[in-house]
Amino acid sequence: MWVCFNCHEFNDANKDKCVKCETPRQQREKPKGRNEHKSAILFDRKTMYTRGTPEGWQKATKTTYEPQNVTEKLESVSLSPISQSAHGPKNVSKRLESVPLNPRKMEQDPDYILVAALDFGTAYSGYAFSMRGNFKTDPLKIHSNQAWNAGGRQLLSLKTPTCLLLNPEKQFDAFGYEAENKYSDLVMDDEHSDYFFFRRFKMNLHNKKKVGNDLIIEDITGKPMAALDVFTLSIKALVNHLLELLEKQGTGVKPEEIRWVLTVPAIWTDSAKQFMRKGAVQAGIPENKLFIALEPEAASIFCQYLPTEKLNGADFKMAKPGTKYMVVDLGGGTADLTVHEKVSNENLKELCSATGNNCGGTSVDERFLQMFVDIFGRPVMNSLKEEDPSSYLDLFRDFETVKRIIEPDRNTKVTISIPYPSINKCCLKLLNKDIDSAVDASMYADKVTLKGGKLRIAPELVKNIFKPTIESIVSLMKDIFERAQSSDVSQILLVGGFSECSLVQDAIKRAFPDKRIINPDEAGLAVLKGACLFGHKPDYITSRVMRFTYGTGISLPFDANIHDKEHLVKEEDGEEFCDGLFDVIVRKNDTVDIGTAIEHNFTVDCNDEEPWELSLYASTKEKPMFVDETGCTLLGSMKISFSKASDTERELRVAFLFGNTELGVTATDILTGETVSSSFNLN
Numbered sequence: 049m050w051v052c053f054n055c056h057e058f059n060d061a062n063k064d065k066c067v068k069c070e071t072p073r074q075q076r077e078k079p080k081g082r083n084e085h086k087s088a089i090l091f092d093r094k095t096m097y098t099r100g101t102p103e104g105w106q107k108a109t110k111t112t113y114e115p116q117n118v119t120e121k122l123e124s125v126s127l128s129p130i131s132q133s134a135h136g137p138k139n140v141s142k143r144l145e146s147v148p149l150n151p152r153k154m155e156q157d158p159d160y161i162l163v164a165a166l167d168f169g170t171a172y173s174g175y176a177f178s179m180r181g182n183f184k185t186d187p188l189k190i191h192s193n194q195a196w197n198a199g200g201r202q203l204l205s206l207k208t209p210t211c212l213l214l215n216p217e218k219q220f221d222a223f224g225y226e227a228e229n230k231y232s233d234l235v236m237d238d239e240h241s242d243y244f245f246f247r248r249f250k251m252n253l254h255n256k257k258k259v260g261n262d263l264i265i266e267d268i269t270g271k272p273m274a275a276l277d278v279f280t281l282s283i284k285a286l287v288n289h290l291l292e293l294l295e296k297q298g299t300g301v302k303p304e305e306i307r308w309v310l311t312v313p314a315i316w317t318d319s320a321k322q323f324m325r326k327g328a329v330q331a332g333i334p335e336n337k338l339f340i341a342l343e344p345e346a347a348s349i350f351c352q353y354l355p356t357e358k359l360n361g362a363d364f365k366m367a368k369p370g371t372k373y374m375v376v377d378l379g380g381g382t383a384d385l386t387v388h389e390k391v392s393n394e395n396l397k398e399l400c401s402a403t404g405n406n407c408g409g410t411s412v413d414e415r416f417l418q419m420f421v422d423i424f425g426r427p428v429m430n431s432l433k434e435e436d437p438s439s440y441l442d443l444f445r446d447f448e449t450v451k452r453i454i455e456p457d458r459n460t461k462v463t464i465s466i467p468y469p470s471i472n473k474c475c476l477k478l479l480n481k482d483i484d485s486a487v488d489a490s491m492y493a494d495k496v497t498l499k500g501g502k503l504r505i506a507p508e509l510v511k512n513i514f515k516p517t518i519e520s521i522v523s524l525m526k527d528i529f530e531r532a533q534s535s536d537v538s539q540i541l542l543v544g545g546f547s548e549c550s551l552v553q554d555a556i557k558r559a560f561p562d563k564r565i566i567n568p569d570e571a572g573l574a575v576l577k578g579a580c581l582f583g584h585k586p587d588y589i590t591s592r593v594m595r596f597t598y599g600t601g602i603s604l605p606f607d608a609n610i611h612d613k614e615h616l617v618k619e620e621d622g623e624e625f626c627d628g629l630f631d632v633i634v635r636k637n638d639t640v641d642i643g644t645a646i647e648h649n650f651t652v653d654c655n656d657e658e659p660w661e662l663s664l665y666a667s668t669k670e671k672p673m674f675v676d677e678t679g680c681t682l683l684g685s686m687k688i689s690f691s692k693a694s695d696t697e698r699e700l701r702v703a704f705l706f707g708n709t710e711l712g713v714t715a716t717d718i719l720t721g722e723t724v725s726s727s728f729n730l731n
Contacts, residue, residue, distance in 0.1 A: 053646045071610060109493045126646070160307040162299070163583030165341070166286050167207075167311045167576040168324070170250045170381030171410055172545070173282075174207035175290045176573075178580040185315055186395070187353050187584075193293060206573060211249060216242035218273065223285035230419055232438030244271055245437075246278050251381045253320040258681070268433065276327055283310070284331035307582040308333045311575055314342040314402035315595075318666065318683060319709050325710070339586055340709045341579045344377040344384045347543035348396060349588050350578030351568055372399065373539035373566075374528060376521070376556075378546035378574065381408045383521050387534050388632045391590060399533040401593040401637060407520035409451060409546035415513045416447050423490040424475060431474040432467070441469030451546075454510060456554040459505040461497075468501040510552065518555045525560070545572035554590045560697075587642055592707055594638045596666040598683075600648070601675040602631040615674060630665060630672040630680065633704050637670065640707040649718070659689040661718045662702065664713070 065072055164177045176192040183189075184555040192206055195290050208224030215221045222230045227245070234240035243323040244267045252265045252275060294301055310328050312321050321340055329335045369390050387399040420429055420443075432442045446465050454462065472483040479486055487498055495506035528534050540563050546552060548571055559566050568574060582588060603625045606616055611626035618624050633646055652660045664686070665672075666677040675682070688700065698719055704711035716723050 052130055067230065069653050070338060071380060072607065078409055084621050090614045090658065091619065094292075115493075127522045129193075130293055131608065149358045149414075157219060161305040161306065161339070162294075162301045162309045163309060163580050164290055165309040165311065165346075165576055165579035166283065166290075166328075167579065167585060168250065168279075168283060169207070169210055169379060170248055170254075170288070170411075171210060172207035172228040172380060173210045173286060174576055175286050175579050176576045177290065177294070178584065180584065183584040184583070187581060188577075190580050192573060192576060193289070198295060201635055210248060210282065210600045212246045212249075212285070214244040214246075214273075214281070218244060218277070220281050220285065220473055223289075228441055232441070235435070241269075244273060246271070246273075246282075248381075249275075250276060251406060251410070253323060254313070254315065254382060256317070256320065258319060259317065259323045263323075268437075275287075276323070276330070279324065279327035279329040283328050283333075287331055287333065302421050304334070304337075307337055307339070308581050309339045309341045309579045311341050311343050312382050312580050313348055313379075314344050314386060315384055315404040316383060321710060339583055341582045342387050342402070342573045342709050343379065344375040344402060344543075345388075345398075345589055345709075346576075346578030346582050347377050347574035348375045348386075348388050348541065348578070349581050349585075350574045351541060351543070351566075352390075352396070352582065352588075360645075362406060369393075371539075372534075372537045373541050374525065374534065374537050375541050375543065376525065376547065378521065378542065378544040378552065379408045379575070380410050381406060382406045383524060383546075385524055385528055385530060385723065386588075394585075395588060395590045398589060398593050398639075399590045400528060400531050401595040403524060403528060405520060405524060407517045407524075411517045411520075412514055413444055413447065416444075417517065418501075419492070419509070419513065423492055424471065424486050426480065427478050428471065428474045428486075429606075435474070436467060436470040437468045443467065450510070451514075451549050454507075454514075455550050456511075458507045462510045464503045466501070468498075484576060500713075514549070514551050518552055521552065522555060522559045525556070529560075538562075539566060542567040543574040591640065591641045592635055593640050594634055594640060594706065596668060596713075597630075597632060597672055598634050598704065598706070599630050599638040599665055599667070599672070599675075601627075601663050601665060602629045603627050606627055626677045630675050630677075632672075634706050636668070642707040643705070644707045645703040645714075647701055650702060652698055652700055659687040660698075660700070662686045662688065662715075664704075676700070686713060686715065 108424045108520055161180050162177055162184075163180070164175060165177050169172060174193060176190050178187075178190045209228055210224075211227040211231075213221040213225055213227035221227070221243070230647050231243065232239060234243055246265070246267050249265055252263070253259055256263075261274070261276055264272045265275045266272050267277060281331065287419045291303065308328070309530045310324060310333075317363075325338065325340060326333075328338055367390050369392055371390045372387060374385065374387050382404050384402060384404040386402040388396045391397050417429065429440075443464075445468060450462055450464060468483065475481060475483045476487050479491075484498055487493065487496055490496070492509065495509045497504045514639050525540070529537065537644065540560065541554065542553065542565060553565065554566060570577070603617070606624035611629075615626045615628050616624060617627040633648065634640060650662070662685065663675075665683050666673045666683045667677075669677075672680055673678070686702075701716045701718055703714045705714070705718075714723060
């Protein structure tokens with residue numbers, strides 16, 4: 049029996065051509081020396097085959113990986129961001145600390161007393177914590193900080209703005225409301241020019257294929273800084289604030305007794321997730337105590353514990369196995385959607401891969417700002433931001449209230465407080481007319497009026513500000529309902545701060561009249577509190593659906609009937625190979641149980657001086673052919689050094705761990721039986 053490389057059809061051993069596509073049978077001798085070789089491939093969604101004999105392919109093992117002792121040998125590794133060239137990594141990075149990759153094993157960890165969850169949001173951030181003992185008796189006894197100085201705006205007191213202020217030496221100065229207020233004071237005293245003020249910078253990681261140490265972001269005045277430092281200092285501010293609160297409350301919990309959970313959007317790339325992990329580790333969180341939680345999953349878990357009266361009549365806790373629902377997590381920066389099915393009283397599984405886009409609440413803020421730009425011009429608004437940042441930020445704080453109270457049937461004007469003197473000053477300086485004249489001359493003269501230092505806006509104009517964002521959310525939901533896995537889903541769970549907007553709720557109800565819409569109490573805290581619950585029970589989600597196809601780059605004997613000449617490589621001995629073929633490990637839309645390891649055996653050229661390199665690729669296609677085609681991205685590379693002298697070839701078993709919130713990789717030298725010293729570096 050042999051398998052056609054082109055169409056994956058099984059053929060009898062006596063056939064020289066594929067019975068399906070007539071592709072000539074491949075020769076079975078091993079491809080020679082290029083760094084990438086093949087000895088295994090995943091042909092379908094269930095079975096992996098290893099080339100074990102000249103007669104054809106044999107089934108390989110698919111195991112659940114349990115990390116062993118990591119004090120002497122590197123048994124498991126995580127992906128770590130690193131700057132790379134277009135042709136892959138050139139230098140070996142420092143060895144990474146090992147990461148406990150199996151959630152079930154982590155759950156049995158006896159050393160933790162408290163779970164601390166960090167919700168690092170686009171617009172607002174916060175933390176919550178839960179004692180291990182309380183989780184067993186009262187899971188919803190979760191404490192969230194209420195000590196943020198919200199400047200009198202109680203609505204936002206449970207979280208603080210994701211703002212970071214650094215001094216001229218790029219050292220930490222303040223975070224959150226304190227950073228906003230202090231920066232405003234610096235501006236008024238004309239002492240701000242050398243300071244760095246970052247606001248809403250999380251979205252720099254969204255939709256980026258390559259997120260590494262070399263990523264640079266700018267503060268609000270355009271001054272550049274390494275993104276990793278900005279994220280690290282921000283996470284550290286949350287960590288320190290939480291530790292100080294625990295000490296004030298006299299909990300007696302030691303830092304080493306805390307299990308940490310950091311939330312990220314499910315739609316982020318692997319490199320973005322690992323970038324956040326690295327920032328958290330640099331912020332002082334022990335890597336073996338850190339979990340990454342996916343935001344819609346955390347919210348879904350939280351709702352499993354809520355009583356009926358807090359779910360508008362729904363009761364997920366008592367729902368029967370087989371209950372399916374869509375999770376729509378509407379945060380500040382992104383809309384994150386997935387579908388879950390209850391498989392037991394204690395567990396959920398993902399039915400379709402997460403999808404989403406940058407259509408969270410801040411996209412409405414951007415159009416709100418555009419309205420002011422249309423009225424006064426961008427130079428006026430830029431001048432306001434630079435000369436009076438406090439008033440500029442207050443403008444958006446007031447609009448945040450409008451976003452939550454605006455009703456779909458409202459037919460009266462909406463009133464927003466504006467910094468009248470400051471805008472008027474900018475108008476006189478830049479437009480040679482006062483603020484009233486600027487409004488009267490604008491395209492919105494019939495929809496916007498000024499009265500008593502306040503802006504009165506026609507309701508239809510306010511609703512139009514929301515319209516593009518809401519339409520994008522509804523479109524994403526329709527796309528999911530069109531998938532076969534979601535055809536019988538009858539409930540929609542709305543969570544996240546932006547889900548509390550009545551305009552959003554009304555639009556979704558109108559778009560899906562046959563679905564039950566559930567918007568729980570504390571929807572804005574669902575992710576944060578759910579992350580605490582996830583920390584206590586990290587295997588709550590039993591399986592996940594792959595968002596990408598993962599694989600390695602390989603070389604095979606060149607076949608002109610299959611391969612293109614662009615990938616033809618000739619060796620010194622005249623043999624021809626096709627380079628850069630995509631060897632699939634797991635496919636997009638595969639359902640994978642947590643802790644699942646898929647093993648591949650590689651025959652590699654090696655020596656004692658130069659490490660062997662294995663590259664890992666991700667593709668948006670289910671059946672990619674080459675690693676350099678559209679939709680494929682170099683995810684990272686593993687450098688493997690052999691400690692003992694060997695022949696020119698060595699057999700290596702690499703286990704790729706899928707199904708968790710992060711990707712894991714291990715490598716074992718088959719000759720010695722030892723796990724090889726290795727690191728995996730994200731491109």
